[in-house]
Amino acid sequence: MSRNLPFSRQQLELFSPPPETGLPGSASAPPLPSGDDPDLTDLSRSLVASLGIPDLAKRVLVHWNPRLRTTAGRAYRTRALIELNPQLVRISPEEIDRTLRHELAHLVAAHRAGRRKIPAHGRDWRHACSELGIPGESRCHDLPFKRRQVRRNFSYVCPACHHRLLRVRRLKSAAACYHCCRTHNHGRFDPRFQLVEARLDASPPP
Template sequence: MRLLRQLELGFRDTDILSVVAGVGDPGAAVSPESFQAVYSKHQDVDLEEKARELLRTNGACRIAMEIRVEWNARLKTCAGRADYSCKLISLNPRLCDHGATEIDRTLRHEIAHLLAHFRAGHRRILPHGIEWQQACRDLGVADEERCHNLPFPVCERVRRYLYKCPNCQCEFPRVRRARRAVACLECCRAHNGGEFDARFRLRLVSIR
């Protein structure tokens, strides 16, 4: 069965972790002991300030004061996650094994999601579409990829929910039931310029 792509809608300029690592090398790894000592409550006020500055610089002052950045140990395979409705960025603590440079890149990747949605207003956009790509360029990560290639452990989970595109009939197995509108990316690209189109909204056909 082919696994095809889906379209889903749902700082000061200093070393980010210098306070933790105690060194000026932005590529230095951070020890788990140091990380736990500083981030025992998970919230990261330094990264929040950095995020606010980046958002304000790019004209998103309204959401800049609402932004929160946290370290979330429940993240396993993804490097970070952005929730526009809560103005929340969650980062994987495993990023600390890869140095402050990787943390900075991931933070900007997630800020780009919030910035793209802020600029789009109520218009529906692709998660990694042209709006996100432009936001990445504005945030200084023009060559940012959709997915990271960090060696995080992979957790194999059963894909119980099978969705199908009503147009091309391609199947999309998912671990969780879709809570928001999900459409076939290839059909949206082929027939609607890459924008979400309800004609290609995936339909749940079976639950295993």
């Protein structure tokens, strides 16, 4: 992108995620999934069926739950329900798959144990993980992104779309809003969208 810019010291700024979450969350990002997922439910059912547990297989349901914060997934054995965090979509398909199998292993292990009490991430669960193709799976349920500890000291606002940008350091060169320059100027620097420094504690205009 910068090769197309007429001046080397001008730049387009992508808006960063809010510092308190560290997650991409801009208004232009594609919507995250929520509710039941028929495809992942089908996949789960065939995985469980392939382990020779048809009565569990036909009950499994996979559901995206937007209320999960840092938890990647959860399994509810009595309802044969798996809940996944929609933020997984922003990480990778592999991460969705790994989390799905991790939670499925909980359902499989619990089903086989019946009334016998088993530790959540004990031998039975690890065995089920191997059968489901994730041997050596870790017991961590947290999403694999680090929470940002970086303090953003400078705040900039686009005069056109009012998006806010937080930066650790002061911008040293003229910077314009990437979104507006893309929409109105073929992605090239446009002084109409030059970012303006704003007070850090000021709330963005509506």
